[in-house]
Amino acid sequence: MPVALKSNLCCAGVETHCGSKLLAGYRPPYDATCVERLVAAGAVIVGMTHMDEFGMGSSSENSAYGVPRNPWDDARTPGGSSGGSAVAVAAGLVPLALGSDTGGSVRQPASLCGVYGLKPTYGRVSRYGLVAFASSLDVVSPFARSARDLELVLGVISGADERDSTCQPLPPIEPERPAEPRRLTGLRVGVARPYVEAAAPGVRAACDAALARLAQLGAELVPVDLPHTEYAIPTYYVVATAEASSNLARYDGVAYGRRVTGDGTLQGMFAATRDAGFGAEVKRRILLGTYVLSAGYHDAWYGRAQRVRTLVREDFERAFAEVDLVAGPTSPTVAFRLGERAADPIAMYRSDACTVPTSLAGLPALSLPAGFAAAEDGRELPVGLQLVAPALQDARLMRVARALEDVLDAPARRAPAFGGAR
Amino acid sequence: MDESPLETLRRTAALARLRLDDAEAQGLSRDVAAILAHFQALAALDVAGVVPTLGGTPLEDVKRADEPRPCMRRDALLANAPDPRDAFLGVPKTLETDA
Numbered sequence: 001m002p003v004a005l006k007s008n009l010c011c012a013g014v015e016t017h018c019g020s021k022l023l024a025g026y027r028p029p030y031d032a033t034c035v036e037r038l039v040a041a042g043a044v045i046v047g048m049t050h051m052d053e054f055g056m057g058s059s060s061e062n063s064a065y066g067v068p069r070n071p072w073d074d075a076r077t078p079g080g081s082s083g084g085s086a087v088a089v090a091a092g093l094v095p096l097a098l099g100s101d102t103g104g105s106v107r108q109p110a111s112l113c114g115v116y117g118l119k120p121t122y123g124r125v126s127r128y129g130l131v132a133f134a135s136s137l138d139v140v141s142p143f144a145r146s147a148r149d150l151e152l153v154l155g156v157i158s159g160a161d162e163r164d165s166t167c168q169p170l171p172p173i174e175p176e177r178p179a180e181p182r183r184l185t186g187l188r189v190g191v192a193r194p195y196v197e198a199a200a201p202g203v204r205a206a207c208d209a210a211l212a213r214l215a216q217l218g219a220e221l222v223p224v225d226l227p228h229t230e231y232a233i234p235t236y237y238v239v240a241t242a243e244a245s246s247n248l249a250r251y252d253g254v255a256y257g258r259r260v261t262g263d264g265t266l267q268g269m270f271a272a273t274r275d276a277g278f279g280a281e282v283k284r285r286i287l288l289g290t291y292v293l294s295a296g297y298h299d300a301w302y303g304r305a306q307r308v309r310t311l312v313r314e315d316f317e318r319a320f321a322e323v324d325l326v327a328g329p330t331s332p333t334v335a336f337r338l339g340e341r342a343a344d345p346i347a348m349y350r351s352d353a354c355t356v357p358t359s360l361a362g363l364p365a366l367s368l369p370a371g372f373a374a375a376e377d378g379r380e381l382p383v384g385l386q387l388v389a390p391a392l393q394d395a396r397l398m399r400v401a402r403a404l405e406d407v408l409d410a411p412a413r414r415a416p417a418f419g420g421a422r
Numbered sequence: 423m424d425e426s427p428l429e430t431l432r433r434t435a436a437l438a439r440l441r442l443d444d445a446e447a448q449g450l451s452r453d454v455a456a457i458l459a460h461f462q463a464l465a466a467l468d469v470a471g472v473v474p475t476l477g478g479t480p481l482e483d484v485k486r487a488d489e490p491r492p493c494m495r496r497d498a499l500l501a502n503a504p505d506p507r508d509a510f511l512g513v514p515k516t517l518e519t520d521a
Contacts, residue, residue: 027501029501029502123481135478136478164484165485166477168484230463238464245438255503256503259505269514272441274441284453286438306474308472310474349457360475
């Protein structure tokens with residue numbers, strides 16, 4: 001089966017540049033665990049896909065190698081940071097692609113491109129060979145055109161790996177095989193009020209319609225509040241940039257990647273290499289992360305964000321005492337225009353409002369093609385419904401997605417730019 | 423003495439080993455100040471007594487057996503180095519000597 005890889009998953013001998021000039025020409029001497037397992041299962045790696053530099057972005061525009069376009073409307077973003085993998089699946093170039101999801105980088109582009117994307121429970125898929133952005137949040141995550149294909153790929157790439165100390169010593173994820181796969185009787189679904197309120201009216205309407213289908217299958221819908229959701233974006237951007245500033249310290253021109261000599265001193269070489277190699281958003285995040293970790297600011301920013309992260313996680317724990325799944329929009333809007341948010345980092349960060357809370361909590365979350373909503377120009381664009389499960393209940397997400405895909409018409413529609421019928 | 427936002431940015435950039443030209447430093451200084459102002463919402467929350475979440479999983483780190491095993495080949499590791507010298511990584515001289 002042909003599979004495409006986000007350009008931050010090491011593939012031995014194949015250029016893995018992470019969207020950065022700093023890693024231009026970098027050919028890893030080893031395969032990531034997920035790549036090794038896919039190849040051992042018979043997959044053929046057909047190519048590396050476009051991404052925001054080191055995964056830092058929500059539109060795939062922060063790259064040294066151009067900008068990918070959404071196959072539903074080529075003036076719009078496919079989302080990010082795993083935009084290239086989402087496009088490859090939406091356009092039918094490959095049935096499966098891997099990305100990485102740190103704050104929504106697989107679920108949001110899956111939503112904007114009308115495909116399936118699943119962020120497994122943190123620790124369920126090895127990060128060995130995934131180029132690190134924010135290590136406590138990064139999860140290798142697949143895109144597919146059906147929930148069944150997600151089950152297939154997760155069964156291959158998940159499971160214990162002693163080369164990643166955060167990979168849980170558990171067997172691969174097994175699909176649930178219910179006696180009545182099209183019935184969801186007894187399933188309690190919490191509709192995430194803050195995600196719904198954050199969403200544009202058309203996105204909300206499409207998600208409501210998909211939720212109504214869940215109810216028709218027998219699920220019971222109840223509202224859930226998740227009261228700390230509004231703090232999730234600042235918390236995420238403090239934690240993720242802090243970790244990134246540390247992880248990206250390795251790019252100094254010594255052992256691999258680009259080197260710029262600078263003034264001829266060692267320190268001058270470090271600075272000149274990083275100055276020439278990193279793009280603007282990566283520098284912005286390294287500076288933010290260095291600042292929130294620096295003496296005098298650590299407790300007020302990083303220490304506090306780690307505590308608020310606990311509050312976000314506890315929101316979900318309280319919700320899952322009452323419900324089996326949490327559901328809501330994946331992205332507050334349909335695909336936005338290329339360039340629309342590029343000059344405003346805060347507007348771009350808000351694109352992740354519905355996906356970062358689950359990343360902070362380490363929970364499994366799936367985005368499925370729920371329907372369509374009209375953009376401001378009237379064009380119909382895909383809307384994703386996000387389902388979130390308790391830790392380690394990844395298979396529950398795929399079972400519910402399988403039941404839903406049989407009754408929704410969105411999954412069967414193909415992107416018009418690649419010959420699909422609308 | 424309080425630093426200006428630009429001085430703070432310059433100091434932070436030095437810590438991060440980033441060399442920024444003036445225009446870049448001024449733009450990033452404005453961006454970072456605006457982002458941090460937006461993130462001030464965190465300061466309003468009472469987090470007294472809340473245990474910090476330090477990693478991605480509440481489970482303990484997994485340890486592997488402490489036993490020798492083959493490592494990656496040196497020539498494969500050095501193949502990406504900008505300045506490989508025999509078995510070493512070359513960098514600019516860091517000590518001034520008369521020799």
